[in-house]
Amino acid sequence: MDLGAATVQAIANWLEARGPNQSHDAPLFSALDFANAGHRLTGDGIRKIVVRHSENAGIKKQMSPHQIRHSAITAALNATDGNVRKVQKLSRHRKLDTLMIYDDNRGRDQQDVTEILDGMF
Incomplete structure (x- = not known):
């Protein structure tokens, strides 16, 4: 699993703060x-x-670890403009269908497409 540089630094800081006497x-x-x-x-x-x-x-x-995970996946979809393949690697969902539930819930895609089609005629 890849971690961001800020996360790696935070873990290193924590390991240093908790002391050298910890077993691996x-x-x-x-x-x-x-x-x-x-x-x-x-x-x-x-x-x-x-x-x-x-x-x-x-x-x-009401918050939970799962809710934070859900929010992170939705934020990643927003940041990547809905690139479900990239976000699938972050979320580690095996099935793309599972990830598509997050994507479907994040926007008003049907309305956006309807307005695009409406402008074509």
Whole structure:
């Protein structure tokens, strides 16, 4: 998986901040609560972090890791002008049909095409 330069730098900074005494198989991010301190974050733990930070940021929409993924895929489709092949590599969806659901939901394509056709006659 390719990572952007800013992401690589952020991970390097985190690894430096957490200290040199970590083993290579230690989790990149670990739980801090008393019951699970030092263990890998669970999916539910990550969801709770996303929800808390979203609420603190004033985001009214119900957020989750999946919602962030969905937003990133939609943003990538917008940034690439709907290049589903490129975004498929980012999203790692095996089936293009799955990715097309995101693309269909992002715009008013039917209206745009209707207006193009309307102008032809």
